[in-house]
Amino acid sequence: DIVMTQSPATLSVSPGEGASLSCWASQSVSSKLAWYQQKPGQAPRLLIYHASARATGIPARFSGSGSGTEFTLTISSLQSEDFAVYYCQQYNDWPRTFGQGTKVEI
Amino acid sequence: EVQLVESGGGFIKPGGSLRLSCAASGFTFSRAWMSWVRQAPGKGLEWIGRIKSQKDGGTTDYAAPVNGRFTGSRDDSTNTVYLQMNSLKTEDTGVYYCAKGGPYGDYVDLWGQGTLVTVSS
Numbered sequence: 001d002i003v004m005t006q007s008p009a010t011l012s013v014s015p016g017e018g019a020s021l022s023c024w025a026s027q028s029v030s031s032k033l034a035w036y037q038q039k040p041g042q043a044p045r046l047l048i049y050h051a052s053a054r055a056t057g058i059p060a061r062f063s064g065s066g067s068g069t070e071f072t073l074t075i076s077s078l079q080s081e082d083f084a085v086y087y088c089q090q091y092n093d094w095p096r097t098f099g100q101g102t103k104v105e106i
Numbered sequence: 107e108v109q110l111v112e113s114g115g116g117f118i119k120p121g122g123s124l125r126l127s128c129a130a131s132g133f134t135f136s137r138a139w140m141s142w143v144r145q146a147p148g149k150g151l152e153w154i155g156r157i158k159s160q161k162d163g164g165t166t167d168y169a170a171p172v173n174g175r176f177t178g179s180r181d182d183s184t185n186t187v188y189l190q191m192n193s194l195k196t197e198d199t200g201v202y203y204c205a206k207g208g209p210y211g212d213y214v215d216l217w218g219q220g221t222l223v224t225v226s227s
Contacts (some may be wrong), residue, residue: 034213036151043217044151049208055215087151091212094167096153
């Protein structure tokens with residue numbers, strides 16, 4: 001299985017600041033990488049697919065980059081509603097696998 | 107409204123069986139690849155299975171922890187996908203999400219609200 005590793009586990013930021021979340025794959029996943037946001041008690045929400053394509057309705061402050069084994073989710077100017085857990089997921093190989101998540105907190 | 111609504115979760119003893127249902131609406135269900143993703147209490151997300159559209163063969167794939175115990179199926183006439191879970195173990199406890207695959211790949215562009223499955227003696 002492809003192991004997805006996210007860093008850091010927790011990121012403490014202030015509203016208005018930017019944040020960069022990292023995700024590494026144990027082998028190349030090409031650009032088949034998605035990012036999700038999950039708030040407590042809610043289902044996840046798709047933010048990014050194909051490593052850098054924003055999903056419908058996702059604000060422009062969310063951007064994704066990378067390919068192969070190294071990926072980054074960047075959130076510019078965090079809003080209060082952005083404090084959540086973020087997961088990366090590869091869909092290049094079966095089984096599809098998620099990272100363990102990065103919690104973005106105040 | 108575009109949505110997925112799961113049902114069928116509950117409390118079950120180890121070794122028991124449960125069938126989850128997921129009713130889809132607001133999109134062309136027959137074309138969608140549907141998946142199941144679970145989340146143990148306080149833990150991360152785990153992709154456990156997927157069923158392709160009938161056009162793409164209608165085949166299923168499962169992650170190792172559930173392979174041979176869980177079976178996915180779909181009824182395109184009622185826009186419903188099912189997950190039959192047999193020989194349940196305590197480690198199967200968690201919230202089970204029904205998930206719609208994206209148009210360009212096996213990511214999830216629509217999630218259900220989740221249904222809680224608790225396996226305990």
